[in-house]
Amino acid sequence: MAQSLEMRFSGWGIDADAGDLSDHVVEWLEARFGGPLPQRVAAPESENVRIRKSQLPRAVEAKLSSKLGAANVSTDHLSRLVHAAGKGYPDLLAMRGADKIPAPDAVVYPADQADVKAVLKICTKHGVAVVPFGGGTSVVGGVSPLRGNFASVIALDLRRMRSLISLDEQSRIGVFAAGLRGPELEHLLRSRGYTLGHFPQSFEYSTVGGWVATRSAGQASAGYGRIDEKLLGARLVAPAGELNLTARPASAAGPDLRAIVAGSEGALGVITEASLEISPAPEVTRYEALMMPSFAAAAEALRALEQQGQAPDVARASDESETEMGLAFAGIEGAKGKLLEGYLRGRGAGSGALLVLGWEGPHGTIDDRRRAALSLIKPHGAVGLGAGAGRTWAKNRFSTPYLRDHLLDRGVMVETLETSTTWANLMVVYRGVGDALAQHAPVVGCHISHLYQSGASLYFTFVAPQSAADPLSQWEAAKHEACRAIIEHGGTITHHHAIGVDHRRYLKAEDGEAGVAALRAVKQSLDPRGLMNPGKLL
Amino acid sequence: MAQSLEMRFSGWGIDADAGDLSDHVVEWLEARFGGPLPQRVAAPESENVRIRKSQLPRAVEAKLSSKLGAANVSTDHLSRLVHAAGKGYPDLLAMRGADKIPAPDAVVYPADQADVKAVLKICTKHGVAVVPFGGGTSVVGGVSPLRGNFASVIALDLRRMRSLISLDEQSRIGVFAAGLRGPELEHLLRSRGYTLGHFPQSFEYSTVGGWVATRSAGQASAGYGRIDEKLLGARLVAPAGELNLTARPASAAGPDLRAIVAGSEGALGVITEASLEISPAPEVTRYEALMMPSFAAAAEALRALEQQGQAPDVARASDESETEMGLAFAGIEGAKGKLLEGYLRGRGAGSGALLVLGWEGPHGTIDDRRRAALSLIKPHGAVGLGAGAGRTWAKNRFSTPYLRDHLLDRGVMVETLETSTTWANLMVVYRGVGDALAQHAPVVGCHISHLYQSGASLYFTFVAPQSAADPLSQWEAAKHEACRAIIEHGGTITHHHAIGVDHRRYLKAEDGEAGVAALRAVKQSLDPRGLMNPGKLL
Numbered sequence A, B: 001m002a003q004s005l006e007m008r009f010s011g012w013g014i015d016a017d018a019g020d021l022s023d024h025v026v027e028w029l030e031a032r033f034g035g036p037l038p039q040r041v042a043a044p045e046s047e048n049v050r051i052r053k054s055q056l057p058r059a060v061e062a063k064l065s066s067k068l069g070a071a072n073v074s075t076d077h078l079s080r081l082v083h084a085a086g087k088g089y090p091d092l093l094a095m096r097g098a099d100k101i102p103a104p105d106a107v108v109y110p111a112d113q114a115d116v117k118a119v120l121k122i123c124t125k126h127g128v129a130v131v132p133f134g135g136g137t138s139v140v141g142g143v144s145p146l147r148g149n150f151a152s153v154i155a156l157d158l159r160r161m162r163s164l165i166s167l168d169e170q171s172r173i174g175v176f177a178a179g180l181r182g183p184e185l186e187h188l189l190r191s192r193g194y195t196l197g198h199f200p201q202s203f204e205y206s207t208v209g210g211w212v213a214t215r216s217a218g219q220a221s222a223g224y225g226r227i228d229e230k231l232l233g234a235r236l237v238a239p240a241g242e243l244n245l246t247a248r249p250a251s252a253a254g255p256d257l258r259a260i261v262a263g264s265e266g267a268l269g270v271i272t273e274a275s276l277e278i279s280p281a282p283e284v285t286r287y288e289a290l291m292m293p294s295f296a297a298a299a300e301a302l303r304a305l306e307q308q309g310q311a312p313d314v315a316r317a318s319d320e321s322e323t324e325m326g327l328a329f330a331g332i333e334g335a336k337g338k339l340l341e342g343y344l345r346g347r348g349a350g351s352g353a354l355l356v357l358g359w360e361g362p363h364g365t366i367d368d369r370r371r372a373a374l375s376l377i378k379p380h381g382a383v384g385l386g387a388g389a390g391r392t393w394a395k396n397r398f399s400t401p402y403l404r405d406h407l408l409d410r411g412v413m414v415e416t417l418e419t420s421t422t423w424a425n426l427m428v429v430y431r432g433v434g435d436a437l438a439q440h441a442p443v444v445g446c447h448i449s450h451l452y453q454s455g456a457s458l459y460f461t462f463v464a465p466q467s468a469a470d471p472l473s474q475w476e477a478a479k480h481e482a483c484r485a486i487i488e489h490g491g492t493i494t495h496h497h498a499i500g501v502d503h504r505r506y507l508k509a510e511d512g513e514a515g516v517a518a519l520r521a522v523k524q525s526l527d528p529r530g531l532m533n534p535g536k537l538l
């Protein structure tokens, strides 16, 4: 296997960055926490982490090997370890615990649709649970190697399926193999003059199949749309059959099966291909930062932009707390942030809400759109910080995940969660969830980053000194209170992270008894033995 | 019951229009058919139409009456007759046959959600099939009173549920009771400054519940979107439970249940409310007609508009044949069409393709959008016909259904069917379906009326002398060949008319075995006894 596709098991990215938090950040955190951070404790080396012996029967391994080739069925320590978890906070905690880590009993790497079918057939016959594995960037336990009622479980890693299967320029449809990751996909498209325009923060490692399976939303969703809005067709191989949905612009032929594939989270089958709407690659990209007098004013400005058809392609408004946090942390990422600091010093820290806007498109369209947008938000009190600050954000937008590892090294719990609701209800949910989190973390920030006619997303970050005794329970308590607040105040339990393990107990509050029963019926139909990703989603 | 909500059983609208086809149209048809049209035979009077005696057990009728009030449970001849069919060609044929018409055994009129639940409970207990009935404008047999394995069947007519339940102006969400029809809904919204922007040709009679149940698309879908794109939340009462989906802008909480409600065609349960995205009522409306050198050129012009973000709110391109037909028929509808005729005479009839574009929106935006659009389509050979011709189209756009009745009176079969496909495949499907229909009808026309980044809809009209001996088989043969051609060439079996009875045999070609099985599983979960709209969709 090409190891370069594999992140290190205990954190983000490929190389453990030797760096540490800057003094500035440490000071800032210590001031908030009211005490010193512990000394740096790095994550363990992979060979020092203990995982259970593989439970996959030899006969099954032999069958898989004879179908896929022995090189494509791995039971070695490292392969199993890197497929043992996603990248949520509890995942990273477990990996740092270095002991009794549940891991898949084997990792298989199919080359194509036929291989996937063969694997599911073997697993059905022998009662082996299957966890579809894309980039492994799930933050909700989506790739945890749960085995349900089965004695063994494999991770089915789609990394060998990474082609651009076809490109229909006239209809602007790309058909992609499920294992393609962000950078490679964009490279393939850009060389033909197109972009998918899908940039989740996990872009560098997450995959087409993972995006569709989780109904992912990228940072430029205001302009290019969510992945489920771009999904025109798909292939999903399930134990009991196959969905092969041809790319179609629109149809009234009964309920839309694409909406069953999107969000299926590996629990219904393996997505092998997706037909997605693509866009011309932008000729110009322009980012810009502004300061708003308050988060509420920023939200109103974004609502005006969206509802008047003037939304930029990227739109992100941080609340006062996140704005301050962003400045404090900017040092780490090499950004200067001088302008911002000057501005905040002038007004008093904590009083402004940072707004980042980005436009992408052909020459000659950006200026007009930008002008129209800026004139709309001016009445809401926007003060320009210039393109420099905007570019800094754009440059660093995929680097935050690395920061999390540094914080963990220093005994800091940092976690995010997200929801969406209507504009009318946005500040209600914002306050409700914020208050709940404030019980558990001295630092809580929030931003809006996805806009809709009817509402927007809210993305919370909370930071606290890690409980040395029981960090998992500490996280669980905060997470649970936040989820309860989301539900109580009418938000969705997840706007783009999916259900996985973590949100499973809240699904009924969202879909109701009858809704969950209907989804279970779909699962029963496609996966009657229940081997697909047990313990997730449903 | 307010009789004004009821169309006449045998055709469109409330009053049988005493008018007949103009001499001009008759001549035009006779020239194409190569022979005279039969003399006018009007549809029978309702009292002369024979329907089967109601099979609803007295005890069940009594129970329904005691729950809903006797006035809201009808078994009289006329109520049953007007609920005996939709408005497809076979429906109208049957009604004109005047004999052995299958009709629902009773019609019930619930006042609210609780009534709907009570009715389903009674029907579950006593084994009575239920056909949800909105406006009864289905053209695919969606409201045919099939009883499946049950001894009796009722029509559940939602006309008493017609309120605007709530309006959230900040989030632009209207919550509508399912029985609201187009004009009343627009009236309620316009008085508050909003529009739904949903204008199917059946607008005058079709309902919110029917739109959602069939995934309807209105004439202004390019601007306002399809109904399934506007659907943010819904309530669906099923025999086994209830889906109560709160309006949410977006979510990643597993598969989207809204996509199970949309297109459910009464086969899963009764939609009682829908939360739909609304828009500000337009201050200005501007329609315009142009002539394109060919249908292919018109299609390319529309693709350019849509893909460059310059699509007007209404966009409709007729092929050469429909353009000619439209001119011939314009007389009937009181339109002059002088300009068009002059144009066509100049170029030779049959050589141009009519393009109608419409813009709606606030003052000061229309001009720029219009200019940008016109400059984009000019290179495709567009010649302006002026706003007069555009207005004529807009004025008459809901009147075509009345024309169909006049044609039927004169022994003319006129039927429509529709599909959508990708831009790259559009002309392939166009030719394939056109060729299939040409085997059955001397006059075949087509238009594009719904645009997407990835493709467009195709809407065919075919006209032929009616077979006196067996008009139903004549229709079936043409319909079947057209459907086969749609599937063979890669179109969807229906872009906005739904599956109903007529397309049921083709659903497997679209969704595959596993897809149909998954939908059946959903049905089994929500409607285990199978009483909801048997014989439709699945």
Ligand SMILES: Cc1cc2nc3c(=O)[nH]c(=O)nc-3n(C[C@H](O)[C@H](O)[C@H](O)COP(=O)(O)OP(=O)(O)OC[C@H]3O[C@@H](n4cnc5c(N)ncnc54)[C@H](O)[C@@H]3O)c2cc1C
Binding pocket: A086, A087, A088, A131, A132, A133, A134, A135, A136, A137, A138, A139, A142, A143, A158, A178, A179, A199, A200, A201, A202, A205, A206, A207, A208, A209, A210, A211, A212, A213, A214, A215, A216, A217, A218, A219, A264, A265, A266, A267, A269, A270, A271, A272, A401, A496, A497, A498, A500, A533, A536
């Ligand atoms: C630092 C960080 C930032 C993130 N930022 C964003 C963001 O901006 N927007 C966003 O939407 N998400 C974000 N996420 C969450 C995550 O990246 C997304 O859920 C992503 O879509 C997962 O893709 P993946 O390929 O890594 O899937 P995985 O993590 O491998 O799998 C996710 C789920 O999908 C299933 N799955 C994966 N591939 C397939 C397949 N081919 N067929 C069937 N099921 C499959 C898995 O079984 C699992 O249930 C972020 C995560 C991290 C760690």
Ligand SMILES: Cc1cc2nc3c(=O)[nH]c(=O)nc-3n(C[C@H](O)[C@H](O)[C@H](O)COP(=O)(O)OP(=O)(O)OC[C@H]3O[C@@H](n4cnc5c(N)ncnc54)[C@H](O)[C@@H]3O)c2cc1C
Binding pocket: B086, B087, B088, B131, B132, B133, B134, B135, B136, B137, B138, B139, B142, B143, B158, B178, B179, B199, B200, B201, B202, B205, B206, B207, B208, B209, B210, B211, B212, B213, B214, B215, B216, B217, B218, B219, B264, B265, B266, B267, B269, B270, B271, B272, B401, B496, B497, B498, B500, B533, B536
């Ligand atoms: C002349 C003419 C023009 C048309 N033009 C268009 C057009 O431009 N665009 C378009 O999309 N369609 C068009 N149609 C088709 C038809 O109008 C649509 O399908 C419409 O959405 C049906 O609405 P309705 O209220 O009349 O539903 P009905 O005909 O009463 O029912 C249609 C289906 O939906 C089900 N249903 C109805 N209400 C409910 C409910 N509350 N809960 C659950 N199920 C329900 C019924 O059981 C049935 O299966 C046209 C039809 C005609 C006759």
